[in-house]
Amino acid sequence: MTKFYEMTPCERRQCLIREGILTENDANTLESDIALDDTVANNLIENQIGQFALPLGVARGLIVNGKKYDIPMVVEEPSVVAAANNGARIFALNGGTTAQSPAQHTVLAEIVFDTFPDGLNNTIHCLQQHHDDIITCAAQAKPSILQRGGGLRKITIDTPGRFIKIVLTIDVQAAMGANIANTIAEAVAHLCEQWVHSDALTAILTNLAPEPTIATVTLKTETLATKNIPGERIAQKIVALSELATCDIDRAVTHNKGIMNGITSAVLATGNDTRAVEAGAHCYAARNHQYYPLAQWDMTNNLLHGRLEIPLQVGIVGGAIRSLPTARIAQKIGRYHSVQTYQNILASLGLAQNLAALRALVGPGIQKGHMALQARNLALTAGAHGDEIALTVQKMQSTAKDLASAQQILQEIRAARTIPTV
């Protein structure tokens, strides 16, 4: 049977239709609707002058909390989707991940004052007295989120440095929540200004989500074996790499980049805000004032245990999700029916991506797989079309993986195809 990665894009779509994951309509949209409607594109951002296409792929068979998922990913880097599949395959041999997200999807917004004429303690006391007024103001600023079961949950006051900071914990239900939180924060800030007797310095959400999603996995070491290295040795080296990342920031940042390869691609596919997720992830990695790996690995009794902790500021409604037809199809393929499901899948994908990268690093090396896939990119850059791409890639397996080799091979393919004249 032809493997999914060996099929043509059209055959892959047909396969997903047969599996009941896509409808004919979805497949047609994916095939033909590669460009956004002009009105959508022009209204989504400012100064729009064109569109920028990227491939949409799918990582298959990631088991999360006992259910199997296909994860749409949008990415320009070769090997990211292949690595996700590889990690998912190894996880599946071990029953998949267990993942948990905060039961209540909240974001924090902060209203900060840098001047308070009545003094620090009096101002804090005064703000505390107005607790109920702040609750009412927040409800009036965004009544629809209350009707949906969300809204302002908690008010706390903090004093970082010389500032007074009012922190609002807002339940944003199924949305990512930046606009909802900012609307509420600005309204509350205006109200507080009259009690503080000065202008607020800022009123905006923080991109650090209050609680992380946690994904864990336990792997039998024999499932990690490569052609030449036993699984136990691979596992020991993965543990060593994980330990290195906790004491070497240069390794930690690349370790985390590998995790974000998967998460950012899957976040982009649904039209969510990748910058918010990246900023939150790296801030969380440095939460103890030292930059740490988001995922860590250790071994007991011949079992490799992986754990990833990451805050994930994403939504399944709002933002650009509705305006992007492909994002809606991605959401459907991923079966992201709740924010928590989506967060659990993202964290599990990040852990799978991390495992695949570490295993490649300690096994055959990262470049072997990378450069095999990079050859396709080089063939395209050299100007290969149609079947020239596969032929160039095939011949490049035994040459240097650089542009000059790709150009040389392409020239030879074309020369061999030219019918000699007599």
Ligand code: NDP
């Ligand atoms: P929206 O402003 O689109 O708000 C989500 C909307 O979805 C709600 O207002 C609500 O509309 C509607 N909705 C429908 N069903 C639900 C539901 N079940 N739960 C919650 N809302 C529902 O988006 P967000 O507030 O999520 O903000 C996300 C956008 O903000 C992203 O595009 C992001 O890039 C951007 N942004 C990010 C910032 C940052 O990260 N620092 C800063 C500023 C913006 P209704 O009013 O009908 O209830």
